[in-house]
Amino acid sequence: MHASGLSDAPDLNASDDRCIPGYAAIAKAVHKHGGRVFGQLSHPGKATRRIKGGMRAVTFAPSAIPDNRFHTMPREMPLDMVEELVASCGMAARRLAEAGLDGIEIVASHGMLFAAFLNANANVRTDRYGGSFENRMRFLTECLAAVRANVGDMVVGMRISADEVEADGLHKGDVLTVCKELARTNALDYINTTLGSMTGPGGSIHVVPPMGVENAYVAPQAGKIRAVTGLPVFVAGRINQPQIAEQVLRAGFADMCGMTRAMITDPDMPNKAAEKRLDDIRACIGCNQACIGHYHAGYSISCIQNPLTGREHELGELTPTTYAKTILVAGGGPAGMRAAVTAAERGHRVILCEANRQLGGQALLGQLLPDRAEFGGLVTNLEAEIGKLNIDVRRQTRVDRALVEMLAPDEIIVATGAKPYEPPVEGREDGHVVGAWSVLAGGVNLGSSVLIADWRADWIGMGLAEMLALAGHKVQLAVNAPHAGYNLQLYVRDHWMAKLDNLGITVIPHARIYGVDGTTAYLVHALSGNAVVREDVDTIVLATGHTPVTTLEKELHGLRRPVHLAGDCLTPRTVEEALYEGFLIGRSI
Numbered sequence: 001m002h003a004s005g006l007s008d009a010p011d012l013n014a015s016d017d018r019c020i021p022g023y024a025a026i027a028k029a030v031h032k033h034g035g036r037v038f039g040q041l042s043h044p045g046k047a048t049r050r051i052k053g054g055m056r057a058v059t060f061a062p063s064a065i066p067d068n069r070f071h072t073m074p075r076e077m078p079l080d081m082v083e084e085l086v087a088s089c090g091m092a093a094r095r096l097a098e099a100g101l102d103g104i105e106i107v108a109s110h111g112m113l114f115a116a117f118l119n120a121n122a123n124v125r126t127d128r129y130g131g132s133f134e135n136r137m138r139f140l141t142e143c144l145a146a147v148r149a150n151v152g153d154m155v156v157g158m159r160i161s162a163d164e165v166e167a168d169g170l171h172k173g174d175v176l177t178v179c180k181e182l183a184r185t186n187a188l189d190y191i192n193t194t195l196g197s198m199t200g201p202g203g204s205i206h207v208v209p210p211m212g213v214e215n216a217y218v219a220p221q222a223g224k225i226r227a228v229t230g231l232p233v234f235v236a237g238r239i240n241q242p243q244i245a246e247q248v249l250r251a252g253f254a255d256m257c258g259m260t261r262a263m264i265t266d267p268d269m270p271n272k273a274a275e276k277r278l279d280d281i282r283a284c285i286g287c288n289q290a291c292i293g294h295y296h297a298g299y300s301i302s303c304i305q306n307p308l309t310g311r312e313h314e315l316g317e318l319t320p321t322t323y324a325k326t327i328l329v330a331g332g333g334p335a336g337m338r339a340a341v342t343a344a345e346r347g348h349r350v351i352l353c354e355a356n357r358q359l360g361g362q363a364l365l366g367q368l369l370p371d372r373a374e375f376g377g378l379v380t381n382l383e384a385e386i387g388k389l390n391i392d393v394r395r396q397t398r399v400d401r402a403l404v405e406m407l408a409p410d411e412i413i414v415a416t417g418a419k420p421y422e423p424p425v426e427g428r429e430d431g432h433v434v435g436a437w438s439v440l441a442g443g444v445n446l447g448s449s450v451l452i453a454d455w456r457a458d459w460i461g462m463g464l465a466e467m468l469a470l471a472g473h474k475v476q477l478a479v480n481a482p483h484a485g486y487n488l489q490l491y492v493r494d495h496w497m498a499k500l501d502n503l504g505i506t507v508i509p510h511a512r513i514y515g516v517d518g519t520t521a522y523l524v525h526a527l528s529g530n531a532v533v534r535e536d537v538d539t540i541v542l543a544t545g546h547t548p549v550t551t552l553e554k555e556l557h558g559l560r561r562p563v564h565l566a567g568d569c570l571t572p573r574t575v576e577e578a579l580y581e582g583f584l585i586g587r588s589i
């Protein structure tokens, strides 16, 4: 809503009149489908890295108090700048109204500028915008008044964190007081509740709460705000299916549920819910990988389960094939399942062979970890899609060249995945060294003291550490990276970091496994090369990555039919790449 909050990130901007045609196009597109679209007015305050031209720009806040997440020391807003922001808020609202949007929402959530003015720990001003509760409310109330003056009787609401979950953030009681006051003065048509704060790592987890956080966990607090204000209340936060939203509404916690990731995963979710086709909904699993993960990495948001999202212009809608072929898919992990579904959707005859009894590949192992059960949701979603298509699924069927020649498909998709990679461990025969997959599958005895050698620095090492600590083992997580979960989306990582800390797990950064001698584990510091020695280690668990399974690919060399490779059999990565490659091949053949 004001240039002082903008950075080089591709965020929506309403700070000058040139934005109006763009917002008008959005409104038109949404209205065409019977939807309504509101514009959120926000300013990050100090809660931003604010990069401009590759450099860190000045950040502004009510007071010069440092930010604990982005490590910014903001500049205190001069009084005339505060007044300018109030006016700019009204003008931004006017632009959105002129563009034809249906409502305006002030974003006073997540510790950003509006919330910072409300917070006595973030606002220590001595002018009329700081000090007493009335003064700390002034910026918000003046902005709301400016919005109202510019948009007339248009719907105007406010988003607020019911609790910022940061020691120096707004707490439940503070938020109830703010909401009560705004209800008393009839400043709002509704309140949109969420949780958390951008200003610290603990509160940030709740900005996009990951898998492992309870579904609809903000709802009870939203219900309290609804009770004290009497206003319509929206609530968001891990509400990923219509059934869960329905429970929230029936319990009287809220009047409407916000569902962002659920809509990214399945944009048809509302229509399917309205038509009572609940089993057809592809549910978000809260992995945070391609939605907020892509956003933080500077890419368009997408979804691991819906790779078309964010690539609509590039890829276009799926089109039926003009020539139906017989497609053999070898491997029923995520890549093979997605390829089979996509090819079948286009009208091809698909045979999907999986060597094991169950479809799902490594996702089946992932779901065995604490709080990762929803990971299996992507397999459930794909199985449901397979069930609706005429796909010939053959379980316990390993594909080899003889089978290919017998089935004589027109094209073959090889999605045979990966198997564990274990580096040489000197003296391995003198110690107890086991692989992560066998531990996950429950097939090995472990000593009471376990060291996990974590090369991938992702969910496998952290998940195993939590699982084994919960089972009573003393756990050390030696990670060959600056920190555990280095390759995870940061909210997923930080949520897990807190759990590891609560369980007393020792994390050893920059450590690569080297050898073992009885109960002594030898590691090497990846930067200094110094030895890192750990005594009294009963078992070393190797979470040291994977290597592609290329047997079938090699067997098929010289076959006079097209052979495509997808997923980990190309090179082991994550489930996102597996699903994306399966999708691309399925739509290209």
Ligand code: SF4
Residues within 6 Å of the ligand: 261, 262, 264, 265, 283, 284, 285, 286, 287, 288, 289, 290, 291, 292, 302, 303, 304, 305, 306
């Ligand atoms: S990437 Fe994961 S968290 Fe994000 S929308 Fe898709 S399933 Fe949900």
